[in-house]
Amino acid sequence: MSTQDQEAQVDELLALTSIYSDTEFKRNNAAPGGEIQLCLELPADFEISIKSNSATNSSADNFENTVSFLPPIVLNFELPPGYPSTTPPNFTLSCKWLTPTQLSLLCQRLDDLWEENSGCVVIFPWIQFLKEETLDYLNIKSPYEIDVSSNGLQSWMQTTEKTCEDGVSLEKAPYDKRAIQDVQSVPALVRCILDFNEAQQKKVFDSKLFLCNICFMEKLGSECTHFKACEHVYCNYCLKDYFEIQIKDGQVHALNCPEPKCPSVATPAQVKDLVGEQLFSRYDRLLLQSSLDLMADIAYCPRLTCQTPVLKEQKSAMCICSACQYAFCIYCKRAFHGISYCRVTPAQLIELAREYLDADKKGKIELEKRYGPLKKIAEDIQNKEWIQENSKPCPSCKAPIEKIEGCNKMTCSGCKQNFCWLCLKVLSQENPYQHFDDPTECFNRLHVRN
Structure with missing residues (x-):
């Protein structure tokens, strides 16, 4: 190798190292060369679809989405002793979403660029072409469709007539071993595209400044949380405090975007990153419990030391806890009692009787199956409530008295005691009307309605 070639190679590799990050350019320490990853700039709202040509093609094998980034084109090169004076670099081109035919055309174009720049370093012209002109050269436009053959690799031949910028038919382009x-x-390709697009979007988001509408301070995206459904952004410090308060209060369904009336909800991953492992465990437990509570076929083991969710048996009042094997009644939560009625306290019985009165015919039948005859109890309670609302107790014998008509001087039909309907004071037997003439009593209220 001539000294001039050696110096040119060293300078070119040093320039690449200084321009590109470690993730973009990896220098080969064993030989002069390296690997550079080139992420193309796509047009806005770039649509990509993947169609499988396999015999077992199904909807799961097809994919359509709008992306902002696609996995990079990877240029792997090695500089031979005669480079750049006489010999071109040895290289390979790889890409997950370009067909071998398309990659072969790009290889041919890199050879042409070497011929045009013979005797000069060529890695930078190659990089510039691949990064800025690949889409136009291969006539790739949105929507872009990738055909995948039955063996899982992208097809060399496209189903429609396509040409590159130079007018060469893609169908007729030779396959290049480089x-x-x-x-x-197909699943591997889809996963690769989605993962890369998401990673690059996060990278761009992390480098931008955003105004938090809680603390009204500008923060880098790396210090913020992005609600993708609504595009609202808040700083992690404010959201952390907000979410911690909600979780501690048990409001696990309220971990949404703080923007007023915004329905966007934080993902479990976002919650975990903000509040930490311990508080997230509480959030996860409460969220599961609240979801189970909404399920009609789930009951909890009534043992305080267990509380395991149990799936209810169909057409049976019995549940058996899978953790402690306790068999219990799904209605009264006591030990399963077979065909016997559920035992209830007097207070619970009154509530059940009221529920029975308000229930429809089917509801009444179900309640009597569980708790026995409730009709008589409900009627008794209804009568007692009516008596309490429409009568007053005799001040002497406490018998309920109903006033239908007449004056306020009442006589108990049981003990024959006279009393005032208004104030329930016992009146004299000789002159009961004196009470209504006394200015200190119910003066002049003999015929007043109460």
């Missing part, structure tokens, strides 16, 4: 296609299957 073109490497390493996709195993």
Whole structure:
């Protein structure tokens, strides 16, 4: 190798190292060369679809989405002793979403660029072409469709007539051994595209400044949380305090975007990143419990030391806890009692009787199956309530007295005691009307309605 070639190679590799980050350019320490990853700039709202040509094609094998980034084109190169004076770099091109035919065309274009720049370093012109002109050169526009053959690799031949910028038919382009296609299957390709797009979007988000509408301070995206459904952004410090208060209060369904009336909800991953492992465990437990509470076929083991969720048996009042094997009644939560009625306290019986009165015919039948005859009890309670609302007790014998008509001087039909309906004071037997003439009593209120 001439000294001039050696110096040119060293300078070019040093320039690449200084321009590109460690994730973009990896220098080969064993030989002069390296690997550079080139992420293309896509048009806005770039649509991509993947169609499988396999015999067992199903909807799961097809994919359509709008992306902002696609996995990079990878240029792997090695600088031979005669470079750049006489010999071009040895290289391979690989990409997950370009067909081998398309990659072969790009390899041919890199050879042409070497011929045009013969005797000069060429890695930078290659990089510039691949990064800025690949889409136009291969005539790739949105929506872009990738065909995948039955063996899982992208098809070399497209189903429609396509040409590159130079007018060369893609169908007729020869396959170049330097073109490497390493996709195993449609799911693998889809997963790779989605993961890379999400990672790059986060990278861009982390580097931007956003105004938090809680503390009204500008923060880098790396210090913020992004609600994707509504596009609202808040700083992690404010959201952490907000979520911690909600979780401690048991409001696990209120971990939504703080923007007024915004329905966007934080993902479990976002909650975990903000509040930490311990508080997230409480959130996860309460969220599960609240979800189970909404399920009609779930009951909890009534033992305080257990409380395991139990799936209710169909057409049976018995549940058996899978954790402690306790068999219990789903209605009264006591030990299962077979065909016997559920035992209830007097207070519970009164509530059940009121529920029975308000229930429809089907509801009344169900209640009597569980708790026995409730009709007589409900009628007794209804009568007692009516008596309490429409009568007053005799001040002498406490018998309930109903006033239908007449004056306020009453006589108990049981003990024959005279009394005032208004104040329930016992009146004299000789002159009961004197009470209504006394200014200190119910003066002039003999015929007043109460």
